[in-house]
Amino acid sequence: MSLLGKPKTLIPKGMATFLPEGTARRRAIERKILSLFSKRGYQEIITPAFEYLDVFALGTGDALLDRAYKFVDRATGRMMVLRPDATPQIARMAATLLCDRPHPLRLCYATPVFRHEEEHAGREREIFQIGAELIGASGPAADAEMIHLAMDVLRALGLTSFKVALGQMAFTRGVLSELERTPNIWKKALRGVAKKEAALLADDLQAQGCDPALRQRVLSLLDLLGGKEVLERARALTDAPDCAVALAHLKAVYARLARRDDRDAVLIDLGEVRGFDYYTGCVFEFFAEGVGAALGGGGRYDRLVEKFGAPAPAVGFAFDVERLQTAQDASPSG
Numbered sequence: 001m002s003l004l005g006k007p008k009t010l011i012p013k014g015m016a017t018f019l020p021e022g023t024a025r026r027r028a029i030e031r032k033i034l035s036l037f038s039k040r041g042y043q044e045i046i047t048p049a050f051e052y053l054d055v056f057a058l059g060t061g062d063a064l065l066d067r068a069y070k071f072v073d074r075a076t077g078r079m080m081v082l083r084p085d086a087t088p089q090i091a092r093m094a095a096t097l098l099c100d101r102p103h104p105l106r107l108c109y110a111t112p113v114f115r116h117e118e119e120h121a122g123r124e125r126e127i128f129q130i131g132a133e134l135i136g137a138s139g140p141a142a143d144a145e146m147i148h149l150a151m152d153v154l155r156a157l158g159l160t161s162f163k164v165a166l167g168q169m170a171f172t173r174g175v176l177s178e179l180e181r182t183p184n185i186w187k188k189a190l191r192g193v194a195k196k197e198a199a200l201l202a203d204d205l206q207a208q209g210c211d212p213a214l215r216q217r218v219l220s221l222l223d224l225l226g227g228k229e230v231l232e233r234a235r236a237l238t239d240a241p242d243c244a245v246a247l248a249h250l251k252a253v254y255a256r257l258a259r260r261d262d263r264d265a266v267l268i269d270l271g272e273v274r275g276f277d278y279y280t281g282c283v284f285e286f287f288a289e290g291v292g293a294a295l296g297g298g299g300r301y302d303r304l305v306e307k308f309g310a311p312a313p314a315v316g317f318a319f320d321v322e323r324l325q326t327a328q329d330a331s332p333s334g
Contacts, residue, residue: 014117014125016322026128029321029328030110033130033153040149042108042132047089053079056088058307060277067115082114086129087278087316088304094135095309103136103312110321124322131298131318135305138313140252143282143300147257150286150298150317151265159327162288162295164265166254167272169279169299170246175217175238182208189218194273198222224270227263228254234270246281253282278304284317290330295323 011017018026034044056065069082086109094105110130117125132149134142154162179186185208192201198219205215220237224230231251257266272283283299298317305312
């Protein structure tokens with residue numbers, strides 16, 4: 001359809017424009033969060049708006065790259081990408097420009113990311129994110145630090161009725177490991193688990209001729225949802241050593257959260273699968289009433305930094321600022 005005759009105010013689908021009042025509200029949220037980060041020792045950084053495609057090809061999966069906006073650099077002829085995610089950029093900075101700094105590095109950022117979404121999907125193409133990364137620290141204490149920090153962000157914004165879905169990618173991948181020999185099946189199973197689509201997942205596994213016992217183990221992931229008792233049920237699902245280590249780590253993270261009386265806000269969900277390929281351990285998402293999607297989330301990514309230089313364990317999270325604002329509006333205290 002021709003754009004001739006369209007008003008000059010036409011804005012691309014999924015892109016944001018803020019009038020003075022909306023801008024003031026958005027900036028106030030960002031200032032409050034960045035101030036909290038600073039008090040906790042997190043230093044703000046700014047990453048490039050676009051990068052060479054191979055930077056993201058190193059650190060993200062095909063699903064994210066397929067949604068990235070790509071173009072050719074006029075000077076070099078190399079393919080470039082408009083930033084679809086900040087974490088790979090920060091991993092590269094940690095491995096190169098900040099490699100001589102003492103660890104752990106505590107970094108934070110507030111930046112838009114850009115991802116192509118179909119118009120009928122109802123998602124924005126420009127997403128304003130604010131987040132933090134802890135690089136060079138491993139173990140349950142580091143994971144708990146980041147989850148506590150994210151929870152404190154929500155409380156600083158006046159949100160008290162929220163939930164944290166706590167998962168463990170190492171365990172989930174361990175249960176699905178027998179499917180990895182057939183990447184197409186493995187990716188379908190991962191998507192089915194992520195979407196909690198039990199019937200579709202069962203049909204896909206059966207259509208691919210998966211062993212009935214394996215099918216049942218994979219489907220059981222969808223039932224591993226609840227409190228501390230979920231960890232015991234998960235242990236009975238598999239005796240793989242790597243899965244046992246992953247569950248022990250998750251148990252220790254949960255115990256640290258419980259010490260600060262955050263137990264009631266935490267829901268263990270071993271079918272929780274973050275969307276990016278770089279997550280290797282504990283993962284988490286945040287939800288609040290009145291918002292039909294996660295406010296944000298994050299997790300551990302211990303093998304991403306080494307793709308750009310010296311290895312370092314890492315964990316981080318990001319919030320969608322617009323969803324935080326929606327949650328504030330829906331909150332009784334908002």
